[in-house]
Amino acid sequence: MTATRVLVLNSGSSSVKYQLLDMRDRSRLAVGLVERIGEETSRLKHTPLLGGGTRERTGRIPDHESALKAVAEELDRDGLGLDSPELVAIGHRVVHGGQFFTEPTVVDDAVLAEIKRLIPVAPLHNPANLTGIRTAMSLRPDLPQVAVFDTAFHTTMPESAARYAIDVKTADEHRVRRYGFHGTSHAFVSRAAAKLLGRAPEDVNVIVLHLGNGASASAVRGGKCVDTSMGLTPLEGLVMGTRSGDLDPAVIFHLARVGGLSMDEIDTLLNKRSGLVGLCGDNDMREIRRRVDDGDEQARLAFDIYIHRLKKYIGAYYAVLGRVDAVVFTAGVGENAAPVREAAVAGLEGLGLAVDPALNAERGDGARLISPADARVAVAVVPTDEELEIATQTYALVGKSG
Ligand code: AMP
Numbered sequence: 001m002t003a004t005r006v007l008v009l010n011s012g013s014s015s016v017k018y019q020l021l022d023m024r025d026r027s028r029l030a031v032g033l034v035e036r037i038g039e040e041t042s043r044l045k046h047t048p049l050l051g052g053g054t055r056e057r058t059g060r061i062p063d064h065e066s067a068l069k070a071v072a073e074e075l076d077r078d079g080l081g082l083d084s085p086e087l088v089a090i091g092h093r094v095v096h097g098g099q100f101f102t103e104p105t106v107v108d109d110a111v112l113a114e115i116k117r118l119i120p121v122a123p124l125h126n127p128a129n130l131t132g133i134r135t136a137m138s139l140r141p142d143l144p145q146v147a148v149f150d151t152a153f154h155t156t157m158p159e160s161a162a163r164y165a166i167d168v169k170t171a172d173e174h175r176v177r178r179y180g181f182h183g184t185s186h187a188f189v190s191r192a193a194a195k196l197l198g199r200a201p202e203d204v205n206v207i208v209l210h211l212g213n214g215a216s217a218s219a220v221r222g223g224k225c226v227d228t229s230m231g232l233t234p235l236e237g238l239v240m241g242t243r244s245g246d247l248d249p250a251v252i253f254h255l256a257r258v259g260g261l262s263m264d265e266i267d268t269l270l271n272k273r274s275g276l277v278g279l280c281g282d283n284d285m286r287e288i289r290r291r292v293d294d295g296d297e298q299a300r301l302a303f304d305i306y307i308h309r310l311k312k313y314i315g316a317y318y319a320v321l322g323r324v325d326a327v328v329f330t331a332g333v334g335e336n337a338a339p340v341r342e343a344a345v346a347g348l349e350g351l352g353l354a355v356d357p358a359l360n361a362e363r364g365d366g367a368r369l370i371s372p373a374d375a376r377v378a379v380a381v382v383p384t385d386e387e388l389e390i391a392t393q394t395y396a397l398v399g400k401s402g
Pocket residue numbers: 211212213214241283284285286331332333336337
């Protein structure tokens with residue numbers, strides 16, 4: 001029997017999301033989520049997709065090891081257990097791969113050590129990712145574990161885009177440079193956009209706008225990323241649900257020296273209490289649009305600031321690429337919020353960009369064009385699928401050996 005199943009694990013600090021896929025037809029066999037790990041109110045939600053309906057477990061799940069064991073038990077109940085000979089590998093989302101990891105990588109001790117070494121630049125994410133990998137290794141030590149890095153797609157950025165204009169020695173000593181994130185999504189979506197246009201990825205230039213609760217833009221030339229809006233951390237760039245995106249770094253000195261805030265307080269302010277939530281109290285675009293439609297001025301201003309920043313990045317990446325074949329919207333906001341798409345390209349007819357209002361308003365699950373038929377530049381909606389991309393990259397790396 002050829003092993004064709006890949007388990008994808010996305011381990012956060014208090015959660016584990018997972019999907020089991022069969023790479024013969026890229027179908028999902030089961031999906032699920034364990035949340036609030038370590039609390040009394042932990043919850044596991046498991047959905048086998050071949051029938052049987054969603055099952056839930058509640059009650060304390062103390063740590064990642066228990067969480068993964070519980071997931072394994074649920075999979076087992078569906079005949080999809082981790083000890084199945086059909087399981088070929090486990091693919092792990094790892095947020096920060098630094099400059100070193102440019103490709104998906106089979107995990108060994110050296111890889112674990114490098115992911116650990118990157119913790120200072122990804123203190124929130126890499127420790128949880130490491131715990132997930134180590135736990136999976138302990139459950140199936142014989143199985144290849146593959147790390148798929150959020151930063152990898154962006155390692156093709158030229159130095160001119162990847163470096164901050166600060167003292168080179170200091171930057172290098174502390175690994176301060178622009179790494180970018182959401183790379184699996186930008187890779188998947190830019191490739192899917194080329195397919196939608198009926199062209200090879202090498203032949204198209206695409207601006208990808210990944211607009212979820214976290215948000216980032218990328219400029220992709222011929223399938224390779226040449227610039228992206230997130231930097232050393234996911235804080236830089238677009239206005240996000242709770243993150244500020246770009247600001248003058250002196251805001252931080254000012255808040256510390258004049259405002260008396262501590263570094264941790266500023267960190268929390270900019271990452272958790274800024275962006276849309278900081279501007280209007282809501283970070284869900286559905287709620288913000290409802291408020292805008294009701295005439296709420298604060299929500300209107302938040303929406304306008306969000307769109308202004310987005311437009312600036314579209315313009316900047318247009319200039320970076322020189323020629324643009326498609327502007328593509330993806331993730332929760334990008335896939336669902338027609339008013340955001342409309343406002344983001346409004347007034348950009350001079351750049352060949354426009355949306356057809358009827359196509360933009362249509363709902364649909366698949367990749368679709370929303371620009372008028374005669375548009376110079378295609379505008380598209382492409383649903384992202386990071387789990388499928390992680391599974392695809394994992395299977396491409398180890399599938400044949402399974
Ligand atoms: P993500 O991080 O990709 O899961 O995106 C989550 C965000 O997508 C939410 O915080 C909402 O702001 C947004 N979102 C989800 N569904 C919709 C919708 N139907 N209309 C507008 N925004 C949506």
